[in-house]
Amino acid sequence: MNESRTADAGALVEFYRRMVLIRKFELTADQMYKRAKIGGYCHLNLGEEASVVGLMDALRPTDYLFTNYRDHGYALMRGMDTGKVMAELFGKTTGVSKGRGGSMHMFDTSTRMLGGYGIVGGQIPPATGAALALTYRGAPGPDAEAVMCQMGDGTTNIGAFHESLNLAAVWSLPIVYVVINNRLGMGTTVEKAAGEPELYKRGASYRIPGVRADGDDVLAVRQAVTDALDQARTQRRPALLELMSYRLRGHSVVDPARYRSAADVETAQEADPVPALRAQLIADGTLTEKQADAIETEMEEQVAAAVAFADAGPDPTPDQLFDYAYATPVPNAPTALPGERMVVLP
């Protein structure tokens, strides 16, 4: 076990806090959805907390992140304000995307999270292009910027994945593709969907090295992605990282996941990284039960404050409908509301 595989007790406690924040945030999002405070689709990171925290700890503020639609935890760990992320779910103007995007579309230029994306695989070509842009900025090296592109296991079957990996290989781009393999693409198993179900091997066609790591182990995740990012920074070589994980719940909040066997659900619950890390920290004497409980309470309070912030934020008003029609204004841009005339007679 090398140096970065281990962590001091303080660091592990901090990782635990972050994982608990995501857990509490997502459980609250689930409740808020059921109270109709949140609309549309809502995909939760429940069960993926160790992966999210490990990945985001390794990513530097100067790096860029593109993710899929299961993006709340990434937004939080990237440093977006908890209240603003909840406000986005509530569709408020105080949301990170000003209420225009919702659950699937967290975006913040200042933390360089350039989007959660709702179309499966849609984020991969733009992420690859972001890495291309970095090659015009400066030389490779330990301080160079890099791009991380996160996706789910089902995404590795779509053309955009393969076209992008090929581009990253032929252009030598500083990008790490991260596949969260939670073993189910909605209700379809990886084995049923992928000709090569060991997904990290799918980079082989493009001579992109692949690594599989335990997504439930925050330190293993951090180690694996740090190595991959280093390679991207210093050698401008793309990498493919597969993190083995479990989704604790359905595909989205409205999915009861009846396609899962009782055994599968049990396995997922046994692997649940949040109670596992808590138990570990208590067992090795790093935390007392009371201290662990205090962390949970503190994170619950932070999420409750986020809900209060989101609730207090203003709804957008219809007069703001066309505010972001174009970045460069041009004449004759249509601004008719339903039933209104496009042409105004003199």
Added chain:
Amino acid sequence: MSAEADKTKLVTYRQALNDTLRSEMSRDEKVILLGEEIGIFEGSYKITAGLLSEFGPERVRDTPIAEEGFVGAAIGAAMLGMRPVVEIMTLNFSLIAIDQIVNHAAKIYGMFGGQQSVPLVIRMPGGGGQQLAATHSQNLEVWYAHVPGLKVVAPSTPADAKALLLAAIRDDDPVIFLENLALYNTKGEVPPGDTPGEIGRAAVVKEGTDLSVITYSRATTIAVEVARQMAQEGISVEVVDLRSLRPLDRPTICASVRKTGRAVVLEDDWLSYGIGAEISATLMEGAFDYLDAPVRRVAAAEVPLPYAKPLERRALPDAVDLRRVILELLDDTSFRS
């Protein structure tokens, strides 16, 4: 500027594009070109001739055959401050990239609350008439003109090709820049300087009083020629070149038809749901009381375009079709009695 540089030059549409790409790449190092065979091959239609040797392979970047991949990559590069100009070999192949164009380029600025613009240009030629058969001859401009978040231009002359390409490259939004295979060798006067055109504005390219022909791209050249011939017969045809399909310059279209009272749309796309349908609806709103007769549309026959020349020729609208419809409309409104 030297006296030579001040002069208007007679150049082809192709040369106007090539000159403009060169001058914009010289002006702004963030401007990069991406596309299939644009480098050593100099472009399928030679629009990028000479640019690889002048700017190098990083700024004139050949891509694999992967439209979804490289169009999406251009989006991401644009998000980080580059100003990519993508060439898709023909409009037909853009369908492979349509998820990136419609679901991503068009959405990123608005969907993320105006935080990030996508200054991207996608150049591509459409058009039939080259015996390329059904999959290589399409005019799918309405597919893109339908989508909020995109800007769509379709210049008809070398001067407009230059002016609108300048505008497109300097615009912070994704611009679909529609060329036409039949226009590349056409010649026209191109003014010096680098004043961009205005996206969202049509132009009255020939003034007239009896009837308005509303058109764009290749069809404009037909309309102007027919208008010139009919002027000798005492018929005054006004030609409105849309230039911009999104936004559409409705005021200019309506003003023309309010003046002439008669309207024909000449379009290279298919009739149903086409550009002409939108123009007709616009005139219903903005010129209904001024129309002496219903709007007529001259569009492509609704078939997958055949290879055989007699069939291809008959399917595409031409000067004979336009002239016939103009005369019918004039007769319907007792113009010559």
